Amino acid sequence: MQAYVRQAPDHGHTAEVIDVADFHRLPEFDAAFLRLDTAVLGLPFAASRYAWKLGLRVVDDPKSMLTCMNKAHVQGILERAGVPTPETVLLTRAGRETLDAASLFAELGSPIVVKAPSGAFSSAVEKAHDEAELKELVRRFALQSDVILLQRFTPSTFDWRVGVLCGDPLFAARYHIPKGAWRVHDTPEGESRKQWAKIERVPLGKVPDAVMRTALAATQAVGNSLYGVDLKQTEDGRIVVIEVNDNPNIDPGGELPKDSPMFGQILDRIAREGPRA
Amino acid sequence: MERLPSRRKRKGEPPSSETSDALPPSASHPAPAAEPLHGVRPFINLCGDYRFLRAGYWALVDAELNGVEPSPAPVQAVTAQNAAACLLVARHNGIETVEWKVARRPEDVEPPCLLVPVAGLTEKAYEVKSARSRIHQWRSATQNGTRAALAVKLNGELRSMRMVVGVAAHDDYHLAWDVWRTFGIPLCEIWFLETPAIAAKPANPLDPADPADRADSAVQDSDEVPPKRLFLGMDPLPLHELSERELRLYEEVSQRPMSR
Numbered sequence: 001m002q003a004y005v006r007q008a009p010d011h012g013h014t015a016e017v018i019d020v021a022d023f024h025r026l027p028e029f030d031a032a033f034l035r036l037d038t039a040v041l042g043l044p045f046a047a048s049r050y051a052w053k054l055g056l057r058v059v060d061d062p063k064s065m066l067t068c069m070n071k072a073h074v075q076g077i078l079e080r081a082g083v084p085t086p087e088t089v090l091l092t093r094a095g096r097e098t099l100d101a102a103s104l105f106a107e108l109g110s111p112i113v114v115k116a117p118s119g120a121f122s123s124a125v126e127k128a129h130d131e132a133e134l135k136e137l138v139r140r141f142a143l144q145s146d147v148i149l150l151q152r153f154t155p156s157t158f159d160w161r162v163g164v165l166c167g168d169p170l171f172a173a174r175y176h177i178p179k180g181a182w183r184v185h186d187t188p189e190g191e192s193r194k195q196w197a198k199i200e201r202v203p204l205g206k207v208p209d210a211v212m213r214t215a216l217a218a219t220q221a222v223g224n225s226l227y228g229v230d231l232k233q234t235e236d237g238r239i240v241v242i243e244v245n246d247n248p249n250i251d252p253g254g255e256l257p258k259d260s261p262m263f264g265q266i267l268d269r270i271a272r273e274g275p276r277a
Numbered sequence: 278m279e280r281l282p283s284r285r286k287r288k289g290e291p292p293s294s295e296t297s298d299a300l301p302p303s304a305s306h307p308a309p310a311a312e313p314l315h316g317v318r319p320f321i322n323l324c325g326d327y328r329f330l331r332a333g334y335w336a337l338v339d340a341e342l343n344g345v346e347p348s349p350a351p352v353q354a355v356t357a358q359n360a361a362a363c364l365l366v367a368r369h370n371g372i373e374t375v376e377w378k379v380a381r382r383p384e385d386v387e388p389p390c391l392l393v394p395v396a397g398l399t400e401k402a403y404e405v406k407s408a409r410s411r412i413h414q415w416r417s418a419t420q421n422g423t424r425a426a427l428a429v430k431l432n433g434e435l436r437s438m439r440m441v442v443g444v445a446a447h448d449d450y451h452l453a454w455d456v457w458r459t460f461g462i463p464l465c466e467i468w469f470l471e472t473p474a475i476a477a478k479p480a481n482p483l484d485p486a487d488p489a490d491r492a493d494s495a496v497q498d499s500d501e502v503p504p505k506r507l508f509l510g511m512d513p514l515p516l517h518e519l520s521e522r523e524l525r526l527y528e529e530v531s532q533r534p535m536s537r
């Protein structure tokens with residue numbers, strides 16, 4: 001957070017870190033940049049919503065927060081915009097009652113990736129190899145959502161992560177999936193603890209055109225805020241969007257170098273062009 | 278005090294037509310078709326359950342994805358459910374609200390007050406009557422400090438009124454209309470605190486200091502500050518829970534053009 005505050009004056013701005021619960025202070029500002037776990041039923045959404053009503057430029061804006069916290073909503077937007085995704089079936093409540101596992105495995109292959117709509121860092125994302133596993137995962141995820149995503153499994157050794165702010169690319173990275181695992185935050189086979197993917201920063205100029213084009217198309221369909229787009233390359237060479245995240249990590253030493261001047265540039269962009277009512 | 282009912286714990290399922298994954302039908306508002314529709318009146322979702330990621334909420338999202346304007350809009354539905362967002366947006370829109378603050382620690386809970394989890398008014402609200410119980414109740418409301426809760430000052434009686442698309446059989450019909458206009462929830466129970474009416478202090482007829490007061494004392498005796506109604510939140514109602522009278526009211530109101 002301090003990197004943003006330190007670099008703000010370089011662009012003629014003053015930045016201050018305030019507590020998410022200090023709503024009464026929001027009218028003092030022109031823009032708000034939320035840097036905490038966005039929770040729709042928590043204070044972050046309330047802060048975003050209030051900032052939006054006050055006319056501040058706000059990232060994440062409430063609509064982006066609601067959309068990106070719901071993978072089924074994002075999937076619906078991407079499909080209608082023609083942005084490629086893995087083959088997906090949205091399983092609704094009625095669909096659960098008439099679940100035909102055999103035809104789902106025939107349609108999506110095996111294993112099937114089962115996702116609850118809301119979950120960060122690979123939580124609530126599992127694989128089902130047979131009917132019993134599929135039914136159990138559907139039963140478990142149905143406790144939190146009436147719509148569940150079933151997707152064709154797209155194996156890869158890394159995910160692309162492209163950060164986009166107000167329609168322009170900000171950073172790109174490869175998230176190298178831990179060996180023996182299949183998610184960016186996962187317990188590799190034979191291990192007992194979860195591991196994080198290793199982050200390899202990639203200069204924007206070195207990102208394949210297809211990856212960048214697809215990432216930008218995805219964010220254009222969703223909104224005008226700050227997003228982290230996760231993409232994979234399929235075995236037949238296509239680029240597909242796995243997820244569009246609001247509030248992506250932008251860590252010094254992670255997605256951006258420790259001493260990157262971009263933190264101030266990000267604030268400047270939000271202050272000038274961030275979404276507002 | 279009245280216990281706020283916890284809707285999620287209500288027994289009995291609503292009729293299947295209101296929970297099917299087809300967009301919930303209603304007598305006067307047909308479900309939208311799959312193709313985008315233009316110039317069609319909005320889809321008013323009467324299922325009464327717009328909890329995030331539940332079928333009723335998904336119906337709103339689905340309508341929006343198909344180019345039909347839902348009521349409530351998804352962002353309105355979640356705003357109404359998020360206790361802090363609900364109060365902030367209500368106040369910004371000119372609705373007088375309860376006094377509240379985020380209860381970050383048990384010490385922030387000053388009895389008498391109501392502890393309301395931000396995740397929803399009817400998750401379970403806790404009435405805190407004494408400082409002795411506040412630590413325990415704060416821990417329950419915040420799930421040991423892992424969830425946010427609001428401490429609402431209880432400076433009145435907790436009351437409710439039922440609202441049908443902006444109309445209520447209550448003398449504070451303005452509140453009903455403002456809540457409908459702000460949140461777009463078509464059927465709901467609106468919760469508010471009613472502060473007592475304050476009688477004006479009568480002039481002392483024996484006080485020679487201000488003879489003018491004696492002349493006006495008859496008028497002043499009847500003056501009083503009327504009770505205030507401070508908005509607290511709302512509890513959506515499904516169509517099947519309306520009384521016959523409310524159903525007729527809905528049918529009458531829905532014939533008129535909707536304007537917000």
